[in-house]
Amino acid sequence: SQSCPDGPKRRVCYYYDRGIAGVDYGEDHVMVPRRVDMAHALIRSYGLLGDMARLRTRPATADEISSFHDEGYVGLLRDVTPEGFAAGGEMTHAAKGFNVGAFAKDDRSVDNPPIAGLWDYCRRYAGGSLAAARALVSGEAEIAINWSGGLHHACRERASGFCYVNDIVVAIHELLGRFRRVLYVDIDVHHGDGVETAFIDSARVMTVSFHQRTKNFFPDGKGLVEHVGVGDGQYRAVNVPLNEGMDDQGYHGLFRPIMAKVMEVFQPEAIVMQCGGDSLSGDRLGNQNLSIAGHAQCVRFMRSYNLPLLLLGGGGYTVNHVAACWCYETAVAIGKEIDDAIPVHCYDSYYRSQGYKLHYPVAKGIKNDNTDFHVTRTMSIVMRNLTHLEA
Numbered sequence: 001s002q003s004c005p006d007g008p009k010r011r012v013c014y015y016y017d018r019g020i021a022g023v024d025y026g027e028d029h030v031m032v033p034r035r036v037d038m039a040h041a042l043i044r045s046y047g048l049l050g051d052m053a054r055l056r057t058r059p060a061t062a063d064e065i066s067s068f069h070d071e072g073y074v075g076l077l078r079d080v081t082p083e084g085f086a087a088g089g090e091m092t093h094a095a096k097g098f099n100v101g102a103f104a105k106d107d108r109s110v111d112n113p114p115i116a117g118l119w120d121y122c123r124r125y126a127g128g129s130l131a132a133a134r135a136l137v138s139g140e141a142e143i144a145i146n147w148s149g150g151l152h153h154a155c156r157e158r159a160s161g162f163c164y165v166n167d168i169v170v171a172i173h174e175l176l177g178r179f180r181r182v183l184y185v186d187i188d189v190h191h192g193d194g195v196e197t198a199f200i201d202s203a204r205v206m207t208v209s210f211h212q213r214t215k216n217f218f219p220d221g222k223g224l225v226e227h228v229g230v231g232d233g234q235y236r237a238v239n240v241p242l243n244e245g246m247d248d249q250g251y252h253g254l255f256r257p258i259m260a261k262v263m264e265v266f267q268p269e270a271i272v273m274q275c276g277g278d279s280l281s282g283d284r285l286g287n288q289n290l291s292i293a294g295h296a297q298c299v300r301f302m303r304s305y306n307l308p309l310l311l312l313g314g315g316g317y318t319v320n321h322v323a324a325c326w327c328y329e330t331a332v333a334i335g336k337e338i339d340d341a342i343p344v345h346c347y348d349s350y351y352r353s354q355g356y357k358l359h360y361p362v363a364k365g366i367k368n369d370n371t372d373f374h375v376t377r378t379m380s381i382v383m384r385n386l387t388h389l390e391a
């Protein structure tokens with residue numbers, strides 16, 4: 001085992017809850033909570049559990065979740081069941097307003113189904129992010145990880161994009177009890193709209209999202225480079241829209257200078273990073289072309305600032321890719337090199353198509369629609385916005 005070239009080993013706390021692995025969004029839904037179990041099995045098989053303290057915690061309470069969410073919405077999350085929904089009536093009506101379930105009775109393809117065990121699921125993944133935040137607040141951990149969290153689209157009174165409870169907002173509120181300024185960085189392929197909106201006028205939280213912005217891509221109409229925050233939060237929302245096909249080199253050409261400038265002008269005391277794996281090459285929903293090494297380089301870069309760091313999951317719809325990615329990023333957090341050859345373990349057959357290697361090759365012959373013109377323009381607008389925060 002070897003330290004990362006960019007710094008010493010860190011005290012890492014890790015949350016894993018087996019109660020989440022069995023959650024089922026529906027047979028053909030793209031969100032598969034079992035991918036977190038797959039990541040965990042890999043992490044265990046690489047022997048990384050011995051390098052981290054395990055966060056043992058209770059599920060978040062309704063009160064904790066209500067620190068951000070509307071009480072009526074929390075009540076619905078607690079009470080809704082697939083049956084109650086099917087039965088129709090008042091619950092169906094309420095669920096519609098809160099964006100849980102189908103809009104048409106025969107539409108089985110819904111983003112936010114009223115899944116069995118929904119409330120328990122929300123309490124568990126939010127409890128994990130909250131416990132992780134508390135471990136950073138107490139100083140017990142320098143880096144805290146919850147791969148089952150990172151559900152960045154959930155709004156105060158509304159589910160959105162597979163997200164019911166916004167564990168990120170709840171965790172950031174906890175961090176604000178101790179840290180003056182908190183930086184949020186979102187490398188999920190989708191825009192981190194729920195988190196951006198929650199802190200849109202806050203001077204103490206800066207949100208940065210890198211995301212695909214192409215025709216009709218979710219969430220439509222959000223995350224324009226011109227959206228910079230309002231009031232006290234002006235210039236504290238940063239949006240970096242991307243076209244399809246971004247590769248490692250192009251991504252880092254933007255990520256590094258932008259994040260270096262963000263660190264310089266905002267001077268956060270803690271960092272929260274949403275590490276959605278749908279920006280990886282070959283994702284079922286995203287159309288980007290990052291390698292696992294390229295994705296993890298973002299984590300390594302933020303880690304190098306030596307601030308309390310909360311690492312969360314998020315999207316990631318090609319399950320073998322995202323599990324391999326989060327395992328590798330766990331190793332990066334610890335500061336340990338791990339072998340490319342995937343150890344024999346319970347899920348190893350999922351990695352057959354990638355030759356049982358962690359670092360699968362990126363797709364060849366993918367067109368990168370991010371021309372120099374587009375990248376240079378985006379970079380200069382973002383940099384100009386950030387100069388407004390210079391002391």
Ligand code: TV7
Binds near residue numbers: 028151188217276316
């Ligand atoms: C953080 N894209 C979440 C990303 C949320 C994306 C969407 C689907 C989808 C849902 C399914 C499904 C799907 C193949 C893909 C406008 C719509 C179009 C539902 C089909 N297959 C994160 C949310 C996004 C559900 N939603 O950032 C059940 O794709 O584009 C939309 C909205 C209306 C609803 N329909 C899609 O990564 C965790 N949904 C199959 C079955």
Ligand code: CA
Binds near residue numbers: 187190192210
């Ligand atoms: Ca994003």
Ligand code: ZN
Binds near residue numbers: 188189190276314315
């Ligand atoms: Zn996503």
